[in-house]
Amino acid sequence: MLRSPLGFGLLWLGFLGYATFLAPPDQPDTLDLIIQMINGPWEGINPLIIALFNLMGVLPVVYGMFLYSDGRGQRLPAFVFAAGTFLAGAFALLPYLALRRPNPEFNGPVGWWIRIQDSRWLGMIVALGALGLCGWGVMTGDWADFSHQWQTNRFIHVMSLDFLLLSSLTAALLGDDLARRGVEKPGILGKIALIPFFGPLIYICCRPALQSNIAPIAPQTASDLM
Numbered sequence: 001m002l003r004s005p006l007g008f009g010l011l012w013l014g015f016l017g018y019a020t021f022l023a024p025p026d027q028p029d030t031l032d033l034i035i036q037m038i039n040g041p042w043e044g045i046n047p048l049i050i051a052l053f054n055l056m057g058v059l060p061v062v063y064g065m066f067l068y069s070d071g072r073g074q075r076l077p078a079f080v081f082a083a084g085t086f087l088a089g090a091f092a093l094l095p096y097l098a099l100r101r102p103n104p105e106f107n108g109p110v111g112w113w114i115r116i117q118d119s120r121w122l123g124m125i126v127a128l129g130a131l132g133l134c135g136w137g138v139m140t141g142d143w144a145d146f147s148h149q150w151q152t153n154r155f156i157h158v159m160s161l162d163f164l165l166l167s168s169l170t171a172a173l174l175g176d177d178l179a180r181r182g183v184e185k186p187g188i189l190g191k192i193a194l195i196p197f198f199g200p201l202i203y204i205c206c207r208p209a210l211q212s213n214i215a216p217i218a219p220q221t222a223s224d225l226m
Contacts, residue, residue, distance in 0.1 A: 005098045008172070012094035015165070019091075019158045026154040033155070048146045049156060051137025052163060058130045059166045060085035063093060065126075065204050066173045068117045069180060073103055090165040097172050104179035109212045123204035130201055167197035174203070181208040 037045065037053045064082045071078020076099055084092030116122060149156040174193050178186050186193075193203035 008094050008098035023154045023157050024152050030155045046142050046145050048137045048141025051133045054133050055130060056089060061126050062200055065117045066177055068114050069106060069210055070103055070173055072106060074100055076100060089162040104176045106180040106210055107213050110210050118210050120205055127201035127205055170200040181210060
């Protein structure tokens, strides 16, 4: 049920309701904290929080590498949800997962934008950036302070849950992404890709490239011209 449209819709409503009514209270300095993490300096901010905040900007790039090809043939404008994920994380992604249709085929040419999103070089850059941020935050962060802020600060609390959701929801797009690439037996790559956070990073570095699929134009008959 969780991977059904109803399941994603209920997950979206549940997450939205939890963030609104059950998460810890918002703090008056939240906007100042966000501005400081964007512009610097970072002195005085827990590296774990800085790393998490920046990962919330990296993971939408990973989703773009799924959504732009998945959006070919969808009724939904995938670019709207891909861009929205930068601003609202899983709050923007879950409606797309709930409303999209299965899309195991890629039709038409691989244009320049999708070719960029499909690039293994981009995948490796994104993966190295994400792993670097994760390693830096884990090794230098203050876990006791993070635990306290997670329990008392709505922004930190909801951002952490958002990260966990974004780290695992690629599984909902994986099967169709493999099928569009002609992979009938995913093997070890398909299993690795299901590992939250790390799996999708490895997958975008190793997956086969998309191929243009342009249907041949049928020869016209006299009846077609009438």
